[in-house]
Amino acid sequence: MKANQKLREAMDSFLARGSTAAEPYARLLLECIRANDVEQVKRLQSHIDIQSVQPNNTYLQNRLLHLYVKCGKTDDALQLFDKMAGKDVFSWNVMLSAYSKMGETGSLRATFNRMPVRDCVSYNTTIAGLVGSECSVDGLSLFVRMQTEGFEPSEYTYVSALNACSQLLDLRLGKQIHGRIVASCLKGNVFCGQVDQARWLFDGLGDKNVVLWNSMISGYLKNGRPEKCLDLFLEMKVAGVKPDLVTVSSVLGANFRSGFIDEATRIFKEIKEKDGVCWTTMIVGYAQNNREEDAWMLFNEMLAENVKPDKYTFSSVVSVCARLASLVHGKVIHCKAIPNGFESDLLVSSALIDMYSKCGETLDARKVFQVMPIRNVVSWNAMITGYAQNGQDQEALELYETLLQEKMKPDNITLVGVLSACSRSGSVELGKKYFSSISELHGMKPTLDHYSCMINLLGRPGRMNEALDLINSLPEKPNYLIWSTLLSVARVNGDIERAETAAKRLSEIDPLETGPYIILSNMYASAGRWEKVALMRSLMKDKKIRKAPAYSWIEIDYKVHKFVSDDRTHSQNEKIYRELHRLMKEIQKAGLSKPQDRVPIRILKNLRVCKDCHMFMKFVSKLLERCIILRDSNLFHHFVDGECSCKDYW
C-alpha cells in the first residue's frame, strides 16, 4: 500500500515536470512493472509513448510485454509487440505464452511459425499450449520436430510430452518417453493412473524440487487417493522442501475430498499471500460440502481483497448459485462476469446455462446458449438436460436433433438427458430408438444410467415385464440406481410385488437408507394393508433408521431463507404459519381462475417432494395466481394455475 503511494507520488512529480527524458522515464516504468501496476503504466503511457522515448530498449519493452500478459491484457501486449523494433526471441516467447494461456491455438501456431529464430523455450511453450488445448497429437509431433532440428528436450518438454500421452491414454508411448527421461537423468511425472509406479520412481529420486513434490501430490489426487496427499504433504515438510501456493492448493483439494473442510479452512487462513487458485479451491470446497453460503461469502471476501476472479472462479461461483437455485445471486454473477470478459467463456457460459435451468428459467438459459461463440458437448448437455428437467421434452429432443445435424458427438450425459426427456413425454418407441443408437450410431457402451432411463421409460406406462426383462439382461450387476428406478416405477403402477423386490435389494446395498421403507409403507397404506404398514414402522424403529431431515430454501427479496420441516425458528414464524393456515382453509373452498403475471415463487428442496405437498402446491398456484417453481432432489415442478409441468409423474 505504502509502496504504491510512493510510486504514485513519483509519477505525479515526473508528469508535472513534463519531461520526456529517456532515463527517468525508463526507471519509473520499470518500477511500475515491478509493482505489477498496469494502471500506472497506462497513466504514464497516456502522456508519453514508450516507442517515442525508448524506441530501441528491447529489455524494457519485453518487461512491459510480460506484465501485460501476466495481467491478461493481451490486446495491449499485441499492440506493443507489433510496434517493437528490436524483437528478440524472448519477446516472441512472451507472445507464445499469452496465446498458450488463453488456449488460442490458432494464433499460437501462427506466431510460432512466423518466428525468425526459435529456442528451446519457444518449443516448450508451444508444446504445452497445444497439449493444454486438446491438440496433443500436434504437441507430440512438435516434440519430435524439435529434436530433428537439434534441440534437446528439457524437463519442461518432457512434462508436456507425458501429459500428451496421458491425455491420449497412450501408455506405450508414455513409457517410451519415460525411458528416455531416465536415460537422460531427468525427472519424471505422474501419469496414466500408474500412481504406484510413479511413487516408486519418485522415491528413487534423490534431489526433488517443489514441482516434483507437487506433481506427486496431484497424482494421488487425480487417482482418487486424497489421504496419500496429506501424508506426502507432511513428508515434504520433513524433507525440508518449502511448500508453495501450488502445493497448498492441491492439499486443500485433498482435504475437501476426504471431508476435512475445517482442516482446509485452517490451512487456508494460514496462507498469507493467496492467489486466485487458492481462493477458487476453497470456494469449490465449500460448495462440494454443502456449504453454499460460506462459498458465496468467501467469493465476496475474495473480491474485497482485490483478487481478480478468473473463468474458473466464475464458473464455480455460478454453480454455487445453481445449487442454491438462487436466481438473484446468479444474475449478480452474470453481470459481474460481463465486464470481466467471461460472458462468452466456455466454462462460464455452460455454468450459466445450468444455473438458469436450475432456477427454472430455460428462456434465459437458451439466450446464453444462443450467443456462445464456441460450444462444446458440455454446453449442449447443460441446455438439453436443462430442458429435460424442466419438463420441456420437445425442446430437449429438438435440440438433440440439432446437435446431431451439426455433427457434434454426444456423450453419455447427453443421452441421459435425451432418454429422460423421452420417458417424461411417454415416447417409448422414440426412446428405444435413441437407446439403440448409443451403441449402433455412436459406438458407445450404454451405462447403467441409460438402463435406468429405459426402466423408467418402459415401467411408467405399465410395461413392467419389459422393464424387468431389461434388468435381467443387464451387462453388469444392478446398482442402487437401477433398483430405486424399479421401485419408483412400481410405485407409480401400484405394483407391490415388484416394489418389495426392489426395496429388498436396496436395503441390502444401503441398509440405512429410509426412502425405500417409506415408499413401501405408503404403498401398503394405499392398498389398505395396515398390518404391513405396522411392520414397516417397527422395522425402521428396530434398525434405528430415521428419516433424513427435509430442508427447503426460498428466495425472497434478495435473501435466501432456509427451513427444516416443522421449523418454528424463523423470525416471522407467526406470520408464516398464520398465512399457511389461511391457505389451507382457502384451498378447502377452491375454484378460481385468473391470469398469471407475478414473479414466480422459487423453492428448493433437498428431498423428493411428497404427494401431499405436490397437491398443496398445485392448489396454491391456482389460489395465489402465482407460478411456483419447485426444484426437488429429483426434478423441477412448474406449478401454473393448478397444473404441474411434471404431469404428476415424479
Place this chain on the structure above:
DNA sequence: CTAGGGTTAG
C-alpha cells in the same frame, strides 16, 4: 518467457 495447483454438464 516454458513444467506442477483450482473449473462447467447427469
